[in-house]
Amino acid sequence: VSEGEVNWDKLKRVVGLAVHFLDNVIEANLLAARAEHTAGEVLNIACGKAVTVNETIDIINDLLGKKIKPIYTDPRPGDIKHSLADITLAGKLLGFKPTVPFKQGLQKAIDWYRENLL
Numbered sequence: 001v002s003e004g005e006v007n008w009d010k011l012k013r014v015v016g017l018a019v020h021f022l023d024n025v026i027e028a029n030l031l032a033a034r035a036e037h038t039a040g041e042v043l044n045i046a047c048g049k050a051v052t053v054n055e056t057i058d059i060i061n062d063l064l065g066k067k068i069k070p071i072y073t074d075p076r077p078g079d080i081k082h083s084l085a086d087i088t089l090a091g092k093l094l095g096f097k098p099t100v101p102f103k104q105g106l107q108k109a110i111d112w113y114r115e116n117l118l
Contacts, residue, residue, distance in 0.1 A: 021047070021105030024098050031094035038093050046085035047102045059103050063110055 028045040032038055051059075057070050075081075090096040100108070 021100045021108060023100045023105070023108075027099050028090060028094060028096050031096055035094050041089070041093060043090040043093065043096075044085035044087050045090055045096065046087055046098070047100065047105065048087050048098045049102060050082070050084040051102050056106075059106055060110075063103070063107050 024047065025045055028043070032043075053070070057068060060066075061068055087096065087098070
């Protein structure tokens with residue numbers, strides 16, 4: 001991969017983890033600690049909005065001031081084409097509402113990376 005290009009096949013596995021940001025997870029855990037009748041429940045915690053691979057690249061380009069071009073590869077067996085974590089139950093049981101939208105969370109992640117890993 002040359003400079004300015006991203007091998008999306010490898011990166012998309014990581015970006016999928018970025019749909020929830022630490023602030024949202026902390027908020028959900030605090031709400032869960034105070035909630036009643038949630039023992040044993042499995043809840044999705046995420047930003048509550050679907051973001052495509054191409055939208056993610058556009059956001060990254062915007063935040064970095066770059067023009068990164070993804071490298072598209074053939075899908076692997078079992079790849080999920082569309083995915084959105086349903087946070088409805090977290091809202092119902094905990095009153096959870098995401099506090100950090102996707103773009104803001106991605107900016108925080110980039111800032112942290114720059115400060116701690118570069």
